[in-house]
Amino acid sequence: MISVVEVIPLTIPLRRVYKTSRVEQKFLQQVFVKITDSSGKVGVGEGAIREDITGETLNGVVDIIQNRVVPLIQDCDPLDREVLMSLVDNVLEKNSTARCVIDIALHDIAGKILGIPVYKLLGGAYRKTFSFSKAVILGDSVENTVKEAKRLTNAGYGILKIKAGKDCDTDILRVKKIREACGSQIEIRVDANGGWPVEEAIKAVKAMSKYNVAIIEQPVHADFLDGMAEVVKRSNIPIMADESAHTLEDVMMIAEKKAADVINIKLIKAGGIIKAKQMAELADVYGIPCQIGGVMYSSILASAARHVAAGTRNIVFYEGGKPAEFLGYDPVDVPLKTERGKGVVSEGHGLGVTFKSPKS
Numbered sequence: 001m002i003s004v005v006e007v008i009p010l011t012i013p014l015r016r017v018y019k020t021s022r023v024e025q026k027f028l029q030q031v032f033v034k035i036t037d038s039s040g041k042v043g044v045g046e047g048a049i050r051e052d053i054t055g056e057t058l059n060g061v062v063d064i065i066q067n068r069v070v071p072l073i074q075d076c077d078p079l080d081r082e083v084l085m086s087l088v089d090n091v092l093e094k095n096s097t098a099r100c101v102i103d104i105a106l107h108d109i110a111g112k113i114l115g116i117p118v119y120k121l122l123g124g125a126y127r128k129t130f131s132f133s134k135a136v137i138l139g140d141s142v143e144n145t146v147k148e149a150k151r152l153t154n155a156g157y158g159i160l161k162i163k164a165g166k167d168c169d170t171d172i173l174r175v176k177k178i179r180e181a182c183g184s185q186i187e188i189r190v191d192a193n194g195g196w197p198v199e200e201a202i203k204a205v206k207a208m209s210k211y212n213v214a215i216i217e218q219p220v221h222a223d224f225l226d227g228m229a230e231v232v233k234r235s236n237i238p239i240m241a242d243e244s245a246h247t248l249e250d251v252m253m254i255a256e257k258k259a260a261d262v263i264n265i266k267l268i269k270a271g272g273i274i275k276a277k278q279m280a281e282l283a284d285v286y287g288i289p290c291q292i293g294g295v296m297y298s299s300i301l302a303s304a305a306r307h308v309a310a311g312t313r314n315i316v317f318y319e320g321g322k323p324a325e326f327l328g329y330d331p332v333d334v335p336l337k338t339e340r341g342k343g344v345v346s347e348g349h350g351l352g353v354t355f356k357s358p359k360s
């Protein structure tokens, strides 16, 4: 039975300032939940606070878990995780990050009680390794992004994702220059974060197909699915939905309107492991492949993302951070490993990592 639930907010410094056209981030704000059962087994979940993605704040997530969720799950059997999550859903509204933290903690403790990795709870691993040769280039000046692209390809990255969506002509120029500077072997993806009007998006996909762009993410605004569908129709490049896809209903609408060729699922958007898997399975009904997307996170949330990607048939793209590369510290005993550009799903019990508070 669940005997103790601790809610632990942590501020984790970043090694490098993360700068986009919209935000400048020097640290991460994460929320961890540690569930201990009466036999002493411990499960931990993590959520990244990204108000720009889910609309939740640190205080809001801590408050709702502490005051609404903890009393519901206290003294319950942690193996009843889907039943518990349905109780939790009664008190949560649009709190996908809060939901994500609890769902992950329940999966971790279940795996630790049963002595199996989380992917086994999901039905087994379709794949166990994930390529990490991708790097993100933020929307700086054309000159700086080309410089950064060359630095990354020289460092061995084979896939570059270029942030775009501010000005279509500059975005096209940036892609052209990066292609010229880095050669034909590099895979280039573009993420417009919903920033282009439909006409600009169509212009961009046409121009960028000359530079062999592999995928364009969220060309137009999240809510404008008809616009997304228009771009899909006119594009030779596969279009990925990210900001448009938070819920099962979103996946259904995207599929029905043919508003994307690929769907990007993130655990904090979906509300945890089971919802993420359900979203991918629903997309699978329509023949749409999915990506598990990353946010900046520690090894706890990163491990959960790898387990979902391992245990879901049609999650064929993996986009995850390497916590050790950008975190000032990683609050686990043994950080997730990345070897030769590959990340591996953890074989330990539960998530295969153990939370370690920086104060202990």
Ligand SMILES: [Mg+2]
Pocket: 191, 193, 217, 218, 242, 243, 264
């Ligand atoms: Mg995106």
